[in-house]
Amino acid sequence: MHSSSLDTLDTPAALIALPRMQRNIARMQQQANALGVRFRPHVKTTKCAPVAAAQIAAGAHGITVSTLKEADQFFANGVTDILYAVGMAAHRLDHALALRRRGCDLKIITDSLDGARAIADFGRRHGEAFEVLIEIDTDGHRSGIRPEEDALLDIGRVLHDGGMRLGGVLTHAGSSYELNTPAALAALAEQERAGCVQAAERLRAVGLPCPVVSVGSTPTALEATRLDGVTELRAGVYVFFDLVMHNVGVCRTDDIALSVLTTVIGHQAEKGWAIVDAGWMAMSRDRGTARMGQDFGYGQVCTVDGEPLPGYLLSGANQEHGIVSREGTPEPDVATRFPVGTRLRILPNHACATGAQFPEYHALAEDGTVQTWSRFHGW
Incomplete structure (x- = not known):
């Protein structure tokens, strides 16, 4: 277990919001x-x-x-x-x-x-x-x-x-x-x-x-x-809660304690896409909200501070690439909205599946300090 700060973390990283x-x-x-x-x-x-x-x-x-x-x-x-x-x-x-x-x-x-x-x-x-x-x-x-x-x-x-x-x-x-x-x-x-x-x-x-x-x-x-x-x-x-539990109705998005920290690494401007470094290897392939009342794609996009950005989802995922897009009308100037290097947090569909992608969590305290906690793997 060691301490650091959010801006020194490599991405993608699994974050726990400790107060939540x-x-x-x-x-x-x-x-x-x-x-x-x-x-x-x-x-x-x-x-x-x-x-x-x-x-x-x-x-x-x-x-x-x-x-x-x-x-x-x-x-x-x-x-x-x-x-x-x-x-x-x-x-x-x-x-x-x-x-x-x-x-x-x-x-x-x-x-x-x-x-x-x-x-x-x-x-x-x-x-x-x-x-x-x-x-x-x-x-x-x-x-x-x-x-x-x-x-x-x-x-x-x-x-x-x-x-x-x-x-x-x-x-x-x-x-x-x-x-x-x-x-x-x-x-x-x-x-x-x-x-x-x-x-x-x-x-x-x-x-x-x-x-x-x-x-x-x-x-x-x-x-x-x-x-x-x-x-x-x-x-x-x-x-931790997650977006499935949000759709079930037993939590709000601001109760969800697990998120994935990710970085914008590119754009597909004509499609209104920002490309991030959290693909399905970070989020998992769980699409548990797809059959529910609200489909969150591969996750709800939030600011680096954890505030949801309404309408912005991780709409697609390859192994190491994620696609951030806006529901409905594509983002007209995605490079300005999400410049390369921008850090975002993604709320997961299923906390169990997303957590399983990582060997450790980064536990974020209210004062901004981060502790690294190991996670068990295997059978």
């Missing part, structure tokens, strides 16, 4: 506190130890990861309470065991009988009682088993009777990203809550333990009005 990030962290923690549940942030968005430290300092209990390499890295940085929230593949059980043997309180998940049997068989062979949560499908978005399926109880019995610790149930309402009104998000938050609680109650009704009931996505976490029966809330992208 801290405000976002406080907002989500206050929501969890108000709903009476523990908050376990998903750190896959940032994969950055100083960001996770800020979340824990604000009141978070443990973290959620999407890779075991993340678990390794955060455990090395002193975080012990870690939930690996991707279905456990059998070939990763050796890695999970090694983490637990080193003192990491690692929790794993499954949503199938085959997965449960593999965990239980491996655990018995190695004398390890893995703590396992069962993933519940409450919205048909991705993984999990439905709360009413017979397989839920079968999986629970395989884990419990096989000597594992049945830690509870969890769900993720990923379809919330497709919504854009508070009422629709609140309804999905209730569907998420009710489905996960139903699964927990079914396990308990047959004498199986279910201490943890874990729910969450950034939109449903922020729009939930009650979490009766839930013990834990999870969310990730809220810490």
Whole structure:
């Protein structure tokens, strides 16, 4: 970690606006506190130890990861309470065991009988009682088993009777990203809550333990009005937010804490284009807003100070070149508007995907100083 200033950074560079990030962290923690549940942030968005430290300092209990390499890295940085929230593949059980043997309180998940049997068989062979949560499908978005399926109880019995610790149930309402009104998000938050609680109650009704009931996505976490029966809330992208979350309706552009600093390197004057050095290798190929109410191209163009320039988008991207243009009528004198050497900031469609393009973040404090924070990569 070292300090510098914004004008000394090479471009493209991933910037974190620290006052915005801290405000976002406080907002989500206050929501969890108000709903009476523990908050376990998903750190896959940032994969950055100083960001996770800020979340824990604000009141978070443990973290959620999407890779075991993340678990390794955060455990090395002193975080012990870690939930690996991707279905456990059998070939990763050796890695999970090694983490637990080193003192990491690692929790794993499954949503199938085959997965449960593999965990239980491996655990018995190695004398390890893995703590396992069962993933519940409450919205048909991705993984999990439905709360009413017979397989839920079968999986629970395989884990419990096989000597594992049945830690509870969890769900993720990923379809919330497709919504854009508070009422629709609140309804999905209730569907998420009710489905996960139903699964927990079914396990308990047959004498199986279910201490943890874990729910969450950034939109449903922020729009939930009650979490009766839930013990834990999870969310990730809220810490930075992005243009997809803006379109969903849970943040403003001035809440978006991640941007890409870029430099104007040329023009196509007849087309009204400014060419910048942030292409899809910097922004990612994520075009998540293309199917939403407002299409931001590859990102919203802002001044170097982070003020959005209405109507100006990163409208195209090659590997190392980005195209800045104005929606509607082309910029008549683009070279005057954006001279070569001008620095701009681009707000991303998807903070997780854009962050993943960079090995480090540059954390910009309110006083203009910049700290460089490493970011974890790989699996």
